Amino acid sequence: MLLIISVILTCLVALGLVKLIDKFLPSGARPVVSILLWVATFFLAYLIYESVMKPIRFDEAKNERYKVAVQTLIDLKKAQLGYKKVNGEYADSFDKLVAFIDNGTFDIITRKDTTIIDRKKNKAFNLTVNEKGEGGFFKDTVIINKIGTVSVKDSLFSGNDRYKRLNSVKFNEIEVPVEMKTGFVYRNETKLPVLEATIDKNALLADLDQDLLAQENKVEDINEINGDKVILGSLVDVTLSGNWPKRYGNND
Numbered sequence: 222m223l224l225i226i227s228v229i230l231t232c233l234v235a236l237g238l239v240k241l242i243d244k245f246l247p248s249g250a251r252p253v254v255s256i257l258l259w260v261a262t263f264f265l266a267y268l269i270y271e272s273v274m275k276p277i278r279f280d281e282a283k284n285e286r287y288k289v290a291v292q293t294l295i296d297l298k299k300a301q302l303g304y305k306k307v308n309g310e311y312a313d314s315f316d317k318l319v320a321f322i323d324n325g326t327f328d329i330i331t332r333k334d335t336t337i338i339d340r341k342k343n344k345a346f347n348l349t350v351n352e353k354g355e356g357g358f359f360k361d362t363v364i365i366n367k368i369g370t371v372s373v374k375d376s377l378f379s380g381n382d383r384y385k386r387l388n389s390v391k392f393n394e395i396e397v398p399v400e401m402k403t404g405f406v407y408r409n410e411t412k413l414p415v416l417e418a419t420i421d422k423n424a425l426l427a428d429l430d431q432d433l434l435a436q437e438n439k440v441e442d443i444n445e446i447n448g449d450k451v452i453l454g455s456l457v458d459v460t461l462s463g464n465w466p467k468r469y470g471n472n473d
Contacts, residue, residue, distance in 0.1 A: 279433045283426060284469075287446060290390045290420045291463065291470040293399060294453040296378075297387045297418055298461050303327070303377050310414040311403040315388040322384045325373040333364045390420055397424040404456050413459050420451040444468070 304312045304321050312318040338354035350357035378384045390397045401418045426434050438449040444466050452464040463472035 275430060276433060279429055279437075282429055283437065286390075286392050286395075286425050287451065287465065287469050289392050290397075290425060290451050291465050291472075293383075293387060293390050294418055294420070294451065294463060295470050296383050297399065297401070298453055298463075299377055300384055300387065301416055302461070303373055305414060307373075310405075311416040313403045315399075315401065318387065319385055322373050322378065326370040327373060327376055328367050329369040329371055331366045331368055333366075335362060335364055336360070337362055390425065392425070395425065395427065397421060402456060406457065406459060408459065415456050415459060416454045416461065417456045418453040422446070422449050422451060425451075 300318055300322060301311045303325075304310075304318060307321070307325060307327070312321060336359045338350065339358040339360040342360070343350055343354075343357040346358070348357045374384075388399050388401075390399065397420055399418055399420055401416070403414065403416050405412050406415050407413070422438060423434065426437065441447055446465045446469070448464065450464075454461045454463075463470075465472050
């Protein structure tokens with residue numbers, strides 16, 4: 222709408238100038254001046270058009286690349302959660318993570334809630350009970366049985382091999398590395414694994430308008446990716462949330 226209004230105003234100004242030329246300039250000079258004015262008018266209209274379209278094109282290109290970057294981090298999160306489920310910590314290298322997906326397995330288990338005799342409590346109260354526990358205490362428990370295994374690859378990445386390219390984001394000719402760090406934090410004397418993965422926005426958008434890129438790095442908006450990086454997780458908090466809005470993908 223702003224573009225249309227600007228172009229219309231420019232054309233109206235040009236028409237006004239043409240009318241003035243027709244009224245006050247000598248007839249011999251009118252054609253040359255009119256042509257110059259029309260050229261200047263079209264050039265001004267072009268500049269206005271570009272000033273409006275430049276951020277639009279930037280946002281379109283940015284959004285396409287962010288979607289690819291976020292999908293990579295979502296895949297990384299899925300792979301690392303699978304690794305942590307089996308190993309109790311996050312993989313500290315992409316090679317280790319890929320090897321786990323290629324060769325690892327998940328146990329298939331069943332869980333059954335049941336009630337059993339609480340022999341320890343019965344003994345504490347000097348209770349003698351029969352084999353059915355009649356007259357004594359019982360407690361709730363869960364019986365877990367392993368009934369088989371399933372490959373990690375089939376479980377997490379059935380039908381695709383995106384997990385082999387989790388170390389970088391590629392968009393056309395641009396390829397940006399995914400920086401991944403792992404560690405541990407302590408909460409109430411409990412050692413907990415943490416993970417942080419980042420993608421540099423400056424590298425991902427390097428071929429776009431640099432002024433708009435500088436503005437992008439300073440954005441503060443709940444509907445945008447704030448800061449100069451796309452981030453998954455944290456090395457100081459026990460979280461695997463992302464810093465992107467949900468329009469790019471699940472960030473929980």
